[in-house]
Amino acid sequence: MKISGNTVFIPGSTSGIGLALAHALADKGNTVIVGGRRTDLLEKIAAERPEFGTVRIDTTDPASIRAAADEVLAAYPDLDTVIAMAGVMKVEDWHRPEGFLESAEAVITTNVLGPIRLIAAFIEHLQTRPSATVVTVSSGLAFAPLKATPSYNASKAAIHMLTESIRLQFVDTNVEFKELIPPSVATDLLPGQRDSSFAMPLDDFVSEVMTILESQPEAKEIQVERVKYLRYGEARGDYDEVVNTLNTADPHGN
Incomplete structure (x- = not known):
């Protein structure tokens, strides 16, 4: 993946890592x-960065994904990069179904x-593009x-395993698959995570990611040192x- 000259669609980029990465790219x-999903956030982003394209998409809704894809491809036929950033994280208690089932299904x-x-x-x-990239987003977890x-x-x-597998299928094509693996980053993914002393500052994370993309264009996994x-x-x-340290020291590890 080259660091510039791409046309990049980032679903799930109205806040947090996705938005910071959108600005950096x-x-x-x-x-x-x-x-x-939120049109008010999309409008705010468009006002701040008029050069950004904005598209409403709910990645939990297949029809919304299809409609957004049609809109993006009609407006940006040179699209060559998709970063699947949208994600949710929920605390669960698996001792009883009511403690986890609805949450697990949503996640x-x-x-x-x-x-x-x-x-x-x-x-x-x-x-159909001369070269293209799909970036999935996993986690240190x-x-x-x-x-x-x-x-x-x-x-x-x-x-992680999906990306590993698809990459094997596409090894002889023009499409590369990269996996972004964040550690705990100071965002609102979980309540209190933005202010956690264990979370990596968002600007530091995105800066290191951009350095990796520029200096290691062939890297299959984008790993900052902390992860x-x-x-x-x-x-x-x-x-x-590692598991013991994570679970005794970091309530917001992700």
Whole structure:
């Protein structure tokens, strides 16, 4: 993936990592289209950055994804990059069904079915481009679980393996698949996370991501240094220590 000259659609970019990444990519000379459910946020973003495209999309709704894809491709036929940023994280108690079932269904619908449906909506178009990129978003918690968020952990592990698998299928094509693996970042993904002392400052995270994209264009996984503690616990042989540290020290690890 080249660092500039792309046309990038980022569903789930009206706040947090997605919005910060949209600004950073635009500043590097990319055409950026932000997508989200809330039209008031889209209007605010458009007022602040008139060069941004804005599209309403609800990634839990297949019809909304199809409509958004049609709108994006009609307005931006040069689209060559999709970053599947939309995601939710919920605290669950699995001792009783009422403590987790509704939440788990919502998390899996957004975090797993959402990216799958997004890829389905754009993959044929992307294969017509000279080069194209799909960026999925997993988490450090795909590799070491936070006990409070079982469905979130599982959804991100699914995204990791899905990305690994699809990448193998597309190895002889013009479409590359990258996996962005955030650590805990200071956003509103969970209540209190923005102010957590354990969370990586958002600007620092996005700055490091952009450096990786520029200096390591062939990288399959976009890993900031802080996430490697979670990512490689099993490989290092200290997985149990990582899990224990995560669950005793960081209530907002993601």
